[in-house]
Amino acid sequence: MDFRLLRYFVAVAEELHLGRAAERLGIEQSPVSRAMRDLEGSLGVQLFDRSTRQTRLTWAGQVFLGECRRVLATVEQAVKSAKAAAQGYQGYLRIGICDSLAQPRIASLLARSREDEPELEIRVFEMPFAQQLKGLHNDLLDIGFALSNAVNDGLLAEAVWTDPLSVIVPARHPLLAHGHVKLDDALKFPLVLCHPEAASGCYHQIQSALEGASVALKVVDHVTSLGVMLTLVGAGYGIGFAIASQVQALQRADIAVRPLVGVPPTLTTYLLRRQGDPTEPVKRFMERIAAMAARTGP
Structure with missing residues (x-):
């Protein structure tokens, strides 16, 4: 094709x-x-x-x-590898990232890695969880970040941090009258949630957080990416749930973020990698994750 x-x-x-x-x-x-x-x-x-x-x-x-993103990313990776080798890079680290993650944390890790190892070429690919598993098995990725730990044989998923869940609402919405929102109050409005077949882990974690609510869910749409969810919320289709730091970093004027009252539910981010001893670049990257967790908490 x-x-x-x-x-x-x-x-x-x-x-x-x-x-x-x-x-x-x-x-x-x-x-x-x-x-x-x-x-x-x-x-x-x-x-x-x-x-x-x-x-x-x-x-x-x-x-x-x-699938198209995966194919194009593979071709792009091949081109970049050839150019990097010609420019004298000593080794590489290929990282897959799911759409619905706290990018500021990952950005900090990438910045520290580039500072510590300027000779290491780091390439980042945004792809769904299922594609990360394929990439790890086929040696197209070295590590991945996802919201699911449902890995198959030959792979490991290790929890690296958690982030509180927040309510995402249109820029003009009744819930904005409150500094913090009760979960049951939020669930009185139509919802835009992750698609259960997207296999990102986002659906299962959020669904688990909502199961204890006393209000029946009114889901108007399921989506496969954070970007589509924010677009529909901004257009007034409903409200959503996401990690506040991820949404705030996008600086969208059509949406707003409100924390939940009390101790909010959290989303866990997992590091995905192949079983066995990690390569030296992967090992050093994991050490930076551990150091960041020690400084900021899980």
Whole structure:
């Protein structure tokens, strides 16, 4: 299959708007529209739901998006490896990150790693949990960060830190009248939650946190990424739950964050790696994680 079609599809799937996707790709809109029709025709599946005014990905489209990102990331990795070797880098560390994570912590780790080992090439790939498992098994990744510990044979998942869960609401919403929000009060509103089939771990951890509530859940949509959840919340579809530091780092004007009353539920982040003795770059990265936890707490 033509890589060009994959790049076009990723742009349209992420923008959910042909005009914006075409602008991002630097081409006219008509070739992008034609490419999407050709792609659906060649696959024999519907990738986009065009039944409403707002374009959305079908479930098949969401799954295909994850696979396309993996393929493009693999090609990009091969190109970068060749260029890095030519530039004299001594070794590399390939890291997979799930979408719904506390990026500020990981950013701090990456910054410290670059400071300590400037000769080490570090490459970061954003991909779903299932793709991280494949990448680790196929030696396309060295470590991963995810919200699930449901790894298969040959892999390890180690809890590295926890973050409190917060309520994410539209910029104009009744809950903003409160500095802290009771969970039962939040659950009176429609919810946008992680998709149970996304296998990110986000769904299971949040679902477990909500099970003790006395209010029945009113879920209006399930999504496969934090970005889509924030878009729907900002558009007023409902409210969501996420890690406050991750959302605040995005500085979106259409949403706001409120902590939960009392001791809030937490999301656990896991480090994924292959079983056995880690490589020296992985070992040193894990030592930095332990040092960070000692300074800031889990």
